[in-house]
Amino acid sequence: MHKLLNDSPGKQIMLLGNEAIARGAIEAGVAFATTYPGTPSSEISLNLFQMSQESDLYFEYSTNEKVALEVAAAAANSGLRTFCMMKHVGLNVAADPFMTLAYVGVTGGMVILSADDPSMFSSQNEQDNRYYAKFGNLPMLEPSSVFEAKEMMRYAFDLSEELKQPVLLRTTTRINHSNAFVTFGDIAPRQTKGKFIREPLRCVTVPAVSRQLHVKLLEKMNKAKGLSETSDFNLIKGSGKFGIIVNGVSFHYVLDAVKDLGIEENTKILRLGFSNPMPEKLIKNFLKDCEKVLVIEEGEAFMEEAVKAFAQEAELIIPINGKSEELFSRLSEYDPAMVRQKIAAYFGIEYTPKEKLSSDNIPEIPMRPPNLCSGCSHRATFYEVKQAAKDMDIICPTDIGCYTLGFLPPLNMGDFVICMGSSVSSSCGFSKATDQKVVSFIGDSTFFHSGITGLVNAVFNNHNFTLVILENGITAMTGHQPHPGVDMERMGLDGFGRINIENLVRALGVEHVSVIKPFKVKKSIETIREALEYKGVSVILSQEPCALYAKSLKMLTSRAFKVSDKCVDHRDCVNSIACPSFYIEDGRVKIDADTCVGCAVCAQICPENAITPIKK
Amino acid sequence: METTRLIMVAVGGQGNLLASKVLGEAALISGVQVQMSEIHGMAQRGGVVESAIVFGKATSSIISDGEADILLGFEPAETLRALNRCSKDTKVITNTATLPPFTVSIGKGVYPDVENIKELLKEKCASLIAIDAMKLAKEAGTPMSVNIVLLGALVQSGGLSFTKENVIEAIKRRTKKSFLDMNLNAFELGFKAAAQS
Numbered sequence: 001m002h003k004l005l006n007d008s009p010g011k012q013i014m015l016l017g018n019e020a021i022a023r024g025a026i027e028a029g030v031a032f033a034t035t036y037p038g039t040p041s042s043e044i045s046l047n048l049f050q051m052s053q054e055s056d057l058y059f060e061y062s063t064n065e066k067v068a069l070e071v072a073a074a075a076a077n078s079g080l081r082t083f084c085m086m087k088h089v090g091l092n093v094a095a096d097p098f099m100t101l102a103y104v105g106v107t108g109g110m111v112i113l114s115a116d117d118p119s120m121f122s123s124q125n126e127q128d129n130r131y132y133a134k135f136g137n138l139p140m141l142e143p144s145s146v147f148e149a150k151e152m153m154r155y156a157f158d159l160s161e162e163l164k165q166p167v168l169l170r171t172t173t174r175i176n177h178s179n180a181f182v183t184f185g186d187i188a189p190r191q192t193k194g195k196f197i198r199e200p201l202r203c204v205t206v207p208a209v210s211r212q213l214h215v216k217l218l219e220k221m222n223k224a225k226g227l228s229e230t231s232d233f234n235l236i237k238g239s240g241k242f243g244i245i246v247n248g249v250s251f252h253y254v255l256d257a258v259k260d261l262g263i264e265e266n267t268k269i270l271r272l273g274f275s276n277p278m279p280e281k282l283i284k285n286f287l288k289d290c291e292k293v294l295v296i297e298e299g300e301a302f303m304e305e306a307v308k309a310f311a312q313e314a315e316l317i318i319p320i321n322g323k324s325e326e327l328f329s330r331l332s333e334y335d336p337a338m339v340r341q342k343i344a345a346y347f348g349i350e351y352t353p354k355e356k357l358s359s360d361n362i363p364e365i366p367m368r369p370p371n372l373c374s375g376c377s378h379r380a381t382f383y384e385v386k387q388a389a390k391d392m393d394i395i396c397p398t399d400i401g402c403y404t405l406g407f408l409p410p411l412n413m414g415d416f417v418i419c420m421g422s423s424v425s426s427s428c429g430f431s432k433a434t435d436q437k438v439v440s441f442i443g444d445s446t447f448f449h450s451g452i453t454g455l456v457n458a459v460f461n462n463h464n465f466t467l468v469i470l471e472n473g474i475t476a477m478t479g480h481q482p483h484p485g486v487d488m489e490r491m492g493l494d495g496f497g498r499i500n501i502e503n504l505v506r507a508l509g510v511e512h513v514s515v516i517k518p519f520k521v522k523k524s525i526e527t528i529r530e531a532l533e534y535k536g537v538s539v540i541l542s543q544e545p546c547a548l549y550a551k552s553l554k555m556l557t558s559r560a561f562k563v564s565d566k567c568v569d570h571r572d573c574v575n576s577i578a579c580p581s582f583y584i585e586d587g588r589v590k591i592d593a594d595t596c597v598g599c600a601v602c603a604q605i606c607p608e609n610a611i612t613p614i615k616k
Numbered sequence: 617m618e619t620t621r622l623i624m625v626a627v628g629g630q631g632n633l634l635a636s637k638v639l640g641e642a643a644l645i646s647g648v649q650v651q652m653s654e655i656h657g658m659a660q661r662g663g664v665v666e667s668a669i670v671f672g673k674a675t676s677s678i679i680s681d682g683e684a685d686i687l688l689g690f691e692p693a694e695t696l697r698a699l700n701r702c703s704k705d706t707k708v709i710t711n712t713a714t715l716p717p718f719t720v721s722i723g724k725g726v727y728p729d730v731e732n733i734k735e736l737l738k739e740k741c742a743s744l745i746a747i748d749a750m751k752l753a754k755e756a757g758t759p760m761s762v763n764i765v766l767l768g769a770l771v772q773s774g775g776l777s778f779t780k781e782n783v784i785e786a787i788k789r790r791t792k793k794s795f796l797d798m799n800l801n802a803f804e805l806g807f808k809a810a811a812q813s
Contacts (some may be wrong), residue, residue: 181640
């Protein structure tokens, strides 16, 4: 049985934040869950996916976050407890249903989770999604610890049902990817079949209806404000003239700092866990007997601006600070020492930070950047496109996935990426705005997510570029989740459809469609060249399973290669494809037989044919 | 109890996340509070994996630069890279077996001299235990047990407030049954090597 389905209340177990969140949903009796995977949220959905295979929980990997939220919206309006999770930028994709679902509301409890990524450990931006709660008028909860993340999940469903509103649960990477001991609670029974009751005056958002719904939405948020005022998640610790208002993981940095600095006696801390709507009265009361207030929040000045406005209304003239050159930054995540030092500086406490070690005599340490794996088909495709376009001035819009790494040398294939799907649509723009040849890259999962509409646009507006769809048969980057083109039977799961990308692309009206097997180098280059020379939209499908995924399914049967004596040390192999299985020993190129998967791309590049399979 | 802050750095695939889980379990068995955080951005693609483990009173789950009490490095260049996490009071334990980054393997970067790394760590930090964990892991039966060899060295170093027996119990609970004998062997080899280091 899945460890998170274990029905033994009181049991203590070490859980990853994302596991605790999944467990919280299970304890709340969640019946319906949807997602599009994205770090740092991915392990929540992975665990729910696994649990759905051993229980009556419905879970789906949806095509993208907008689809996920709309699927979930229907379930929540059929009375089911519903959970929709995504990474922060995913909420941009789902913003359209998000904003109006707030008007419509729900009949079953619904939690939308946004996993923000301050410091951008694995994201393209570090936007602060707390503003979505304010923007869309949804109640928001923000945990400060792994254990609290589970408790908040449970409460979020109750809150949602009380207000008949979806609730936004906002985490940051340090919650999602921390481990801590969590105590299991009771698992509420799951109600897995709902009933939709027709209520067109609530559910059909024509202008006349929405005008009414907007009024109701504000009333609901008023009620939510009352709940926020008395919520246990908005807690005050200590008393004194120094006021600190804090949210999220920074709460623990503050607790530790106040103790370390010995100012527990004169410091009062307000931790906001139910942070939209803000508990206005609570905050005004908190401010009243403070001499000075410091607001500590990663990201934007979300609380600080509100707190300053409340102080103005309450006619309080006290210093309230947070974001500034001297104090806290809007960049990156915070850490305990930084919070300790800023608190000391702001309240005038004597504090000497630990002396830094001198970096004298430290030699340069070679970087260890991530790299495409040994035998990754993307490497082969990039090399081949580069060869085929040798004499062309090209622009390579790329997209979000492992293949974004193709922008690194020596491949250097990747010139522009802003969000999921942007490779295709930006190709449309580049091809019109310049005379350069545009050849762009998108993975299969990303193509389903948001590449299709761009391609429709390209065909309709008669653009001129070549799109390479990197069909590796899985969502590789986030840990091998399925997508609509995946053969689910290979995962041992039945009852799924499967979409053939080639048929889809042809049906969209793309006239020049070709398929390559990227491990056949010469033939692939020829096919690519032909596509590049075509005037109009051409699509190349580069088909080869992700090497890591193939390995995990035991589909890899090929054998390792070696460099034979014929090698005259041109190093074309190392210099042009930089596969991590290469190494240099005694001045000669060698191949690590333990990691080589036998794709044979290097063997086909070697002018001397010096790279040969190892005989068994 | 007082707070002990441990940083573990490794290269993707060396098993430091499992090592963290074992230490977490050992803390549970010992009744010690623990907070752990990990950064494993693109570990499978050859990057660096770092875990921060905070034992004791502190409630923060990450460790600031200069504030690690113990640094456990699974790879010597990565240990050196993590020196900014240390102070002159930090105890350092490192594997001496190298895993050169790809840039070095193809001759486009220079791997620092391991003896020099040891000298620097010894000179700048409070103490150093340096062992060839790969050699010991192979001796224990599998190169996969490098992480457990290093746990043995960590426990021997005395920086943690729980007993050897509790860590062994945690290994029994947290690692695969088929590897158990090799792991217990690996733990002992690491423990002994650290005593002689």
